[in-house]
Each structure stands twice: as C-alpha cells, then as structure tokens.
Amino acid sequence: MKKRYKLALATASIALGFGIIQAKPAQAATFSGPINIYAAASLTDTLPQVEELYQRSNPNVTFMNTFGGSTGLANQIIMGTNLMGTNPKPVDIFFSVSQAPLDNLQLNNKLIAGTRQDILNNTLAIITPINSTISISKVEDLLKLRQVAIGDPASVPAGVFAQQLFTNSGISQQIQSKLVLGTDVRDVLNKVSSDTTDTIDAGVVYTTDALTALNKVKIAYTPPINLYSPIVYGSAVLQQTQNPDAARDFNSFLVTPQALSVFQVSGFTPIPEPMTTGGSIAVGIVGLMMKPKVKAKAKAKAAVD
Secondary structure, eight states: HHHHHHHHHHHHHHHHHHHHGGGOOOOOOOOOOEEEEEGOOOOOOTHHHHHHHHHTTOOOEEEEEEEEEEEHHHHHHHOOTTSSSSSSOOOOOEEEESSSHHHHHHHTTBBBTTOOOEEEOOOEEEEEETTTTOOOOSGGGGSSSSSSEEOOTOOOOHHHHHHHHHTTTOOOHHHGEEEESSSHHHHHHHHSSSSSSSSSSSSEEHHHHHHHHTEEEEEEEEEOOGGGGOEEEEEEBTOOOHHHHHHHHHHHHHHHHHHHHHHHTTEEEEEEEOOOOOHHHHHHHHHHHHHHHHHHHHHHHHHOO
C-alpha cells in the first residue's frame, strides 16, 4: 500500500509540474471581438504565432496587428494619428521593445494601470549579405566598410541600441557618415539582404530578426551585451481600448509558458524566467516540440525564396 501511495503521489507531482503544458479542454469561447495591437517590427513573425495559439481557446477573438518602430508607434498613439495622418482605430495593446516608448505612454496617461509587464529580452547582431566576404571580428571593423544600416534612432529603438554600441566601442563620431537609416529593424534587414539592388555592406539588427532571414543575410559578429543597454520587450493595455476584457486576457496570455515557449523558439529570452521547476520544464519541452515545425517552415521558405 505504501509503495502504491508513493507512486500515486509521485505521479500526481509530475502531473502538476507538466500540467501547465497540457492543451486546454474544449470549452465555449470566453472572449470575442477584435484586438488591435501596435507592436515592434521585430515581432512580425512571432506574435501571429502566439495569437494563433490563443485563438485555440478563444476562436471568436480576431487580431489586427500594426508593426513598426516602437518609438514611432508610441508617438502615433499619443498624437492620435497613424502614418497616413488619419485617425486610426483605437489601439488595445501596445507591445514595445525598449522601456522608453512605454514610459512615454505611461507619462501621457495612455496605459491602464496594472497591465504593464516586461516579457522578453533580445540581443544585437551585426549582419552582412549572405554572399559577402567581409570579415567582422569587432565593432571597430565597421569603420572599414562603405555603408552600415541601422534603424533611425528617432523612431526605432534598435537604432538607439546601435548608437550605444558605437559610442561604447569608441567609434561614434567616425561612423556617422557611413550610416544608412531604416524605418524599422525589418527595413534594415532588407537593406542588407542580398536581394536588394544596392546592398548595404552591413547592418545592426536584433538577433531574432537575423534568424528569420539566414537565407539572405548572415550573422557576421555578435557584440558583447555590455556595450548596450538591456533590450527589453514589454506590453500594456491602453486606456483607449474598446475591448478591455479580451485585451487584458490576451495581455496576460503573453507571459504564460505556452506563449513564452513560442517566443523562445524564435530566439527571444523570456523574462522573468519561469520560477518553478515544472514551469521551466514546460517551456523547454514545448519549445523542443515546436522546433521541428519551425525548422520545417524555415526550409520550406528557403526553398521558395
């Protein structure tokens, strides 16, 4: 009897540890309606995957995503206009890279109190075209190149991090004349891609963006993370939301092990790391389960391109 009891107790403990990765039982949709999200351009590939996962339990929720430079998107929310200068639909959730855009929205009373959260970390990568023969072993090697693409620091946090990288490497003044500014981090990626007619020699992007285009660019150098501020992604629900219940629920879903595992497979680092052993194992196992699918998609995309 004691052995059976211990075995049952052990089985129950394991179930509790791994239960978090079990699929939710079929149930009536709790939330419905559209959720309008303004998000960092570096989330272009991954956020829709997280939304698809959420819709399995809430099939009546739809998403409308606007991706771009986080600073520029935050300014649009504050001014109440979009890139076309017209009044946009109310935004429900802002998913930003860098603390500054969210700080700006918070100072302007645009966020619902208690909904702001830090979710992910990222790192910088120096990329070159896939067919490039340029060798980069340190940041200073960028001075040998003709042009270097970065995001426009006025509207793109990736550009701010790149300028920090240059400053802390002692090349800030020398490199300014070589810079080509992109509208967001994906624009920088495209400028360095060998598909363009006037390929830029190198660019500074987030590592996760570089990983989405390894058939067009290569990571030539990964700078030390102490040369720029921590790259933190955070989200919050906005005061202007017209679907507050669904927006709050999805915002909370972004930090669940299920969602974090999707981000992790794409190269992001979840924060905070899961605090329980079961949670840590859950994220790791879900990530491992998804990797074959991600690799298959990448191969298929490369074949098409």
